[in-house]
Amino acid sequence: MMGKKGNELNTIKRYIGQFHPIVWVLLTGTILSRGAMFMTMPFLAIYLSRTIDMHPLLIGLTVGISPLVATAGGFVGGHLSDRYGRKPILTISLFTISLVFFGFSLATHPVWFIVLNALNGLSNSFFEPTSQALIADLTEKKKRMKAYSLRYTAINIGAAVGPLLGAYLANISAESTFIITGIIYFAYALALTALLGRFQLGAAASDKLKVTFLDALNIVKKDSALRYLIFGIILINIGYSQLQSTLPMHLEESLENGVYIFSILLSVNATMVVFLQMPVSAIAERFRPMHVMVFGSLLMMTGLAGFGFTAGWFLSLLSVALLTMGEILIFPANSVLIDRLAPERLRGIYFGAGQFRKVGNFAGPVLGGFLFSEAGGSVMLWTVSIIALASIIFFSLGNRSFIKVEADVAKTG
Incomplete structure (x- = not known):
């Protein structure tokens, strides 16, 4: 019996050991942060309609501004992470997203929601390519397909659980979902910052290719x-x-x-x-x-x-x-x-x-x-x-x- 348990533990250790600890933090953070994001964003239009009494056109602009800003923002964020290192881009992005959701809980004017969701889209577009690049940095080539597949699985776990929690919490207090999401992103940012510092990873390296934005384009x-x-x-x-x-x-x-x-x-x-x-x-x-x-x-x-x-x-x-x-x-x-x-x-x-x-x-x-x-x-x-x-x-x-x-x-x- 003990031998069987020992084999199971060794199997688990080997599975965990195939990826760097920071990769596991990114995957775990993806489940929690995406769950929190899906707990709030699918209900944003309803919240704006019921609570702020926004015009449908303004609601559409507010919701649509995030992916629109993210379209170009990802390229800028990826360029900055190559030039200045992964760590500052990842940590600043996560702390900014956290502040965005705290801002949502306090905002009362339509303009603030438009500005905050644009900042949300920009920060996410900085974080996403940089986190994927860091996974590749820390994972041997033959295991990267598995790492990206795990990441996509983590996103969908969050997508499956988040809306259910959001629907429940929305009936209690809509503002509470924004605050909880802000807290989760803040904790994620602290954990990732600490681990990147511990392993001395993600900082700008001296051998980085110093290309300008136009050169990169x-x-x-x-x-x-x-x-x-x-x-x-x-x-x-x-x-x-x-x-x-x-x-x-x-x-x-x-x-x-x-x-x-x-x-x-x-x-x-x-x-x-x-x-x-x-x-x-x-x-x-x-x-x-x-x-x-x-x-x-x-x-x-x-x-x-x-x-x-x-x-x-x-x-x-x-x-x-x-x-x-x-x-x-x-x-x-x-x-x-x-x-x-x-x-x-x-x-x-x-x-x-x-x-x-x-x-x-x-x-x-x-x-x-x-x-x-x-x-x-x-x-x-x-x-x-x-x-x-x-x-x-x-x-x-x-x-x-x-x-x-x-x-x-x-x-x-």
Whole structure:
């Protein structure tokens, strides 16, 4: 019996030991911070409508300003992390996000909410590429797919638990959700700062490549594989963003108890990601990331198109299952590919450039809303599924460029 327990403990130690302690802090922090974020942000529009009595146009501007600012902010943050080190960007970003949520709990004027959510988007866009770059810095190459898959699983654990807590707390005190979120981000910032200091990691190194912002922009502009990847992910996000924008409206209109069905579908989506991300990623590691993304695009397109034919429970569940499998394949593979494309000294810049994909998060709901109002839910979903499918063209072109770069490196090396 003791021998069995000893083997189990050794297995756990080996599993934990495969990643640096800071990687585990980032993963744990992702669960807590994303849970807190999903506890508040999905309910922000309702809070502004009920408590501040904001005009719907101002509410849309307030909610939409975050991804809009984040579109360019990620590249700036990634560049700064390469130039000045990961630690200052990570810690300043987390402390700023914490202050943003404390600010939400105190704000009473619409302008403050717009400013604070813009700052929220900017700070998150600084933190995201820098944290991904740090994971790559601290993880050996063959284990990075697993690390990014764990990170995506952590995000979805937070996404599954956060809204349930938010719905419960909103009935008690809406302001309390902002305060709790601010406290969680503040604690995360303190823990990460302490650990980065202990291991003397994340500070600016003397051998960092001192490139200006314009130099960095030119370097990325010349990387055709990265450009194709970003264009492809933008098209994917235009389709994927319908999951939480126009899809609930379509289901409410076309199905009895459509809103209830939608809530079940969201739970299915999050549960599938949590339980299937690691085994599916283990299989996906055997193939080229671009090939994985092409297959993921086909699955996502089929799922989106399937919702356009939805007439009941079965097809809805099948559609969300296909869409989720596409999601599981695409997003971690995207991080792996950016990591492989990036020169080591420009890793932050490349992950920052990857934030331009959020153009799709901004454009998707706008395009989807227009098509929904003008042509109906089914036509809207079929249209965005074709747009998502078009990403295959860019992924295929990007794969050719990437293979060419690898061949050139092999010749010169």
